[in-house]
């Protein structure tokens with residue numbers, strides 16, 4: 001197999017950085033104690049766990065006891081939806097609102113609820129890939145109890161007006177969840193003073209390991225039953241190394257967000273400008289209101305898979321849309337939600353950068369591309 005030398009698929013996952021690995025190492029080796037054990041080896045783990053939790057809480061702007069460590073973004077999203085469903089069964093308010101282009105980790109639980117008697121409204125995202133607050137306001141009914149809208153989209157990187165959307169929900173006394181998996185590390189996230197009740201994020205999208213994530217939530221319905229870990233709401237022996245790694249990754253991301261965006265904006269501009277010169281190329285999602293790390297372009301008449309494999313032969317890794325949906329024959333639900341045609345949706349490429357991306361990476365990609373779509 002070809003060696004990947006240019007990695008431009010950071011929205012799918014990111015490599016673990018040295019600072020994160022270093023923070024984790026002691027907890028993978030000598031610090032193996034169970035955080036619930038009474039002797040010092042265990043107490044050391046408990047101290048590291050509490051410190052990591054406090055650090056994440058401080059950065060995210062929520063209380064320490066509202067930070068739950070999960071297995072990742074999917075678990076956090078599923079838990080937010082199913083917790084809201086449980087409350088709705090008690091209150092009888094079984095109308096939920098989300099958008100047409102959420103991640104499948106939100107859409108699939110919503111679909112299941114629809115089969116079980118819930119009513120789900122999917123807000124449109126228009127051609128620019130942004131939810132309109134007025135649409136949310138108009139969709140709210142007396143029996144609406146839960147809204148889930150992502151902070152930034154994983155395929156096209158468009159940034160949603162989350163504070164405004166959450167504010168509307170707060171006014172109506174509706175529980176608001178945001179999937180901030182792509183936003184974390186790319187734009188500042190602060191729940192303080194907002195109407196955001198629940199927030200999901202995932203470690204591996206910001207240089208922490210796979211299999212660790214966070215759900216910020218106040219007194220969530222217990223979602224993993226067993227021991228008394230995590231207030232008895234998410235039982236199971238905590239993965240201290242991964243948790244410490246995630247806290248370090250969040251700290252580094254928060255510290256360097258401005259610097260990272262200042263570096264990536266011009267690179268994003270350059271990719272968009274250069275690609276726009278190619279025949280038929282069409283940018284997906286708003287040009288301004290998008291994460292600095294994301295470019296998503298359609299080449300009608302091309303096949304994403306073919307372009308990806310041709311680029312791979314040159315050592316370049318990009319994706320067609322979300323990694324999770326690849327392999328399916330259906331065009332991206334995100335691009336169809338923008339009103340893109342079947343041909344446009346089938347021929348999309350997502351280029352996603354991280355703070356490790358270099359100008360040389362962009363050079364290599366831009367040099368290789370014209371050949372690939374010829």
Ligand SMILES: *Cc1c(COP(=O)(O)O)cnc(C)c1O
Pocket residue numbers: 011071072073074075077103105150152153154179180181182202203204205211213
């Ligand atoms: C990656 C991703 C998820 C899933 O996170 P995992 O940790 O891989 O389960 C959920 N939502 C969004 C927006 C994502 O990009």
